Amino acid sequence: MLKEGKNTAGDFRIPSGCAVSSVFSRSGKRLDGSDIIKSIEIMHERSNGLGGGFAGYGIYPEYAEQYAFHVFYNNAKAKEECEKFIDEHFDVVNLSKIPIRKIPQITDEPLIWRYFVTPLHTKLAESQLDENEFVVRCVNRVNTYIDGAYIFSSGKNMGVFKAVGYPEDVGRFYRLDEYAGYCWTAHGRYPTNTPGWWGGAHPFALLDHSIVHNGEISSYDANRRFIEMYGYNCNLLTDTEVITYIFDYLVRRQGLTLEEVAHVIAAPFWTTIQNKSPEERERLTYLRNVFAGLLVTGPFSILVGFTGGIMALNDRLKLRSMVVGEKDDMVYIASEESAIRVIQPELDKVWAPAGGEPVIFTLDRKND
Amino acid sequence: MAQKQYAIGERYIGAGQSEGTIVLDAVPGNALGAYLDGAEIILHCNAQDATGDTMNAGEITIHGNTGDAAGYAMRGGSIYVQGDAGYRAGIHMKEYKEKVPVLVVGGKTGSFLGEYQAGGVIVVLGIGCEDRQPVGNFCGTGMHGGRIFLRTEHLPKDLPSQVIADVAAPEDMKIAEPLIRRYCEKFGADAEALLASRYYVLKPNTKNPYKQLYVTN
Numbered sequence: 001m002l003k004e005g006k007n008t009a010g011d012f013r014i015p016s017g018c019a020v021s022s023v024f025s026r027s028g029k030r031l032d033g034s035d036i037i038k039s040i041e042i043m044h045e046r047s048n049g050l051g052g053g054f055a056g057y058g059i060y061p062e063y064a065e066q067y068a069f070h071v072f073y074n075n076a077k078a079k080e081e082c083e084k085f086i087d088e089h090f091d092v093v094n095l096s097k098i099p100i101r102k103i104p105q106i107t108d109e110p111l112i113w114r115y116f117v118t119p120l121h122t123k124l125a126e127s128q129l130d131e132n133e134f135v136v137r138c139v140n141r142v143n144t145y146i147d148g149a150y151i152f153s154s155g156k157n158m159g160v161f162k163a164v165g166y167p168e169d170v171g172r173f174y175r176l177d178e179y180a181g182y183c184w185t186a187h188g189r190y191p192t193n194t195p196g197w198w199g200g201a202h203p204f205a206l207l208d209h210s211i212v213h214n215g216e217i218s219s220y221d222a223n224r225r226f227i228e229m230y231g232y233n234c235n236l237l238t239d240t241e242v243i244t245y246i247f248d249y250l251v252r253r254q255g256l257t258l259e260e261v262a263h264v265i266a267a268p269f270w271t272t273i274q275n276k277s278p279e280e281r282e283r284l285t286y287l288r289n290v291f292a293g294l295l296v297t298g299p300f301s302i303l304v305g306f307t308g309g310i311m312a313l314n315d316r317l318k319l320r321s322m323v324v325g326e327k328d329d330m331v332y333i334a335s336e337e338s339a340i341r342v343i344q345p346e347l348d349k350v351w352a353p354a355g356g357e358p359v360i361f362t363l364d365r366k367n368d
Numbered sequence: 369m370a371q372k373q374y375a376i377g378e379r380y381i382g383a384g385q386s387e388g389t390i391v392l393d394a395v396p397g398n399a400l401g402a403y404l405d406g407a408e409i410i411l412h413c414n415a416q417d418a419t420g421d422t423m424n425a426g427e428i429t430i431h432g433n434t435g436d437a438a439g440y441a442m443r444g445g446s447i448y449v450q451g452d453a454g455y456r457a458g459i460h461m462k463e464y465k466e467k468v469p470v471l472v473v474g475g476k477t478g479s480f481l482g483e484y485q486a487g488g489v490i491v492v493l494g495i496g497c498e499d500r501q502p503v504g505n506f507c508g509t510g511m512h513g514g515r516i517f518l519r520t521e522h523l524p525k526d527l528p529s530q531v532i533a534d535v536a537a538p539e540d541m542k543i544a545e546p547l548i549r550r551y552c553e554k555f556g557a558d559a560e561a562l563l564a565s566r567y568y569v570l571k572p573n574t575k576n577p578y579k580q581l582y583v584t585n
Contacts, residue, residue, distance in 0.1 A: 354479070
C-alpha cells in the first residue's frame, strides 16, 4: 500500500486540525451516505488530502448475523494468503470486491475486498474463546503476520470505508450514496506526525467499535505499552488505533460503561476530583488509579460508533472543538457547527459538550 | 453597495478589515474577524472558534453563542455575545494605553476564562445560570492584568492564589456599567435588573504573584 500520499504538502509538517462529523437517527431511520459527505466536505480545509473515511452502521441488514470484513491487499499474494487463513477459520457466506467509482482524485488503490463470515464451529470450540474474542484474535493475526493484508473493518452490520484523499472524494469513491444506515461517522485527515496511507486513514475499527479522532495523543507510548500487555498490536503507524484497542479492552473485556471509559481516558484533574461529592470522588479516583496507564493526554475530540449508538468525547482541557446539534430524532456531532447547519439549517438544540464529558446517544427502544 | 456574499463555514471573514459593516445570517467559519481593525461585524447566528482572534479595533456583535477561544489575544475593540462562550474566552487579552479590549458574554463560559489575561475587561453576566457559577474551571489561571467581572452569587472555588476576587465596588462598576448597558441596548435585556445584582471583580494580585513559580526570584 502507498505509505505516503502524493500531495502538495510533500514531506513537511503543517500542524493543524482534522475534521470529524456524524449523523445519527435515534429512531433507527436509515439514511444514505450523501448527507455525511456534504457535512465533512464543508470542513475541507481541516484536511490535507492524506486521508478520509467513514463508518456506517445498519448498512448490511441482509447479513446482520455475519461479521463483515473489509480488507486491503497490496497484491494477489497477500490476498491468497489471507483468504486461505479466512477459509481455515471462518465460514464465508459471501465475498466480493467492494464496489468503487473510479475518480481522478483517488489513485493507487489497493485491492479492496469484503467478506461476510461466521467463525467455524470446530475452530471456535477448539479455541475455547467466545465468538468476539476469536474474531479479534484472527483480525490481529492477519494484520500482524500477513504482509500486505489489512482487515480494517470487522463488525456486524457495519462497515468502514477509508482511503488516501479528501473525505468527500473518498465517500464518492466508495459510492456511499448507495448504502443506507442509521449512523454515519466521518473523518478528514491532516496527518502531522505519521505517514498518510490507506491503512492509516480513520475510522479505526475493531468488531463494531469505530473511532474517528481529531488530535494528537501525547501519551501514545504509555498507552501502547499498557495495551500491548493484553494482546493488542499497534502496527498501523498512527496514534489513533490505540484508542480503538482501549475501548475494546475496557468495554468488551473489562465490562466498563462508556461513561466509565470516558473517565479513564479523559480523567478529570485531581484538583477537579477533590471538589466532587464523596461517592463521585471515590469512583473517579478508583478509575484513575486502576487504569492509570490508559489516561490519554494531549488534545483530542473523538467520535465512537458502536452498534445502536454513538459517543462523542473531548480531552479534559477541550483543546479541540466539538458541537452537537439535535433536530427531532436526528443527532449531529461535528468539529464545526457549519458542518451541521449545511445539512440541517434548523436545529432544535445546539451545544458544545464540556471537556472530558462524554455525550452518548443510543437508538430509542422499540415498543414491540 | 451590496455586501459581499459569504459562504457557510467560511473562515477569516472580515480578517484585518478596517471599515464597513458585515452582517451574517449563516454560521461563519473559524477566526471570524481575526485581526479586525475597525470594521463592525453583526451575526444573527452562532459563531465558531477563535472569534476576534488578535483583533485590534472595531466591534463584533453575536446574536447567539460563540465557540472556543473568543477574543484570543485581543488587543482592542469589543465583542458582545448574547448567549454563551466556549472554553478559553479572552485568553491572553492585553491592553496598552487607550487600547482596552472588551468581551461581554451574556450567558456562561467554559473553562479557562481569561487564562493568562494581561489586560482588558471581561464581563460575564450569567443570565440563565443564576443558581450556579457562570464560568467553568480554572478561571483566571495565570492572570496578570485586566479585570474579569462575574455577575453571580457563586464565586468559583478553584480561583488561583494569584487572583484576588472581591465584590465589585462602585469604582469598579464604573468600568463595567457602561458595558452592561451597551449589552442591554444591543440585545434588549433589562439593564436596571442586571445592574441590581451582585458582581465580583477578579484582579491579579499585584504582590509579585508569580514569585518562584518558574525560578527563584
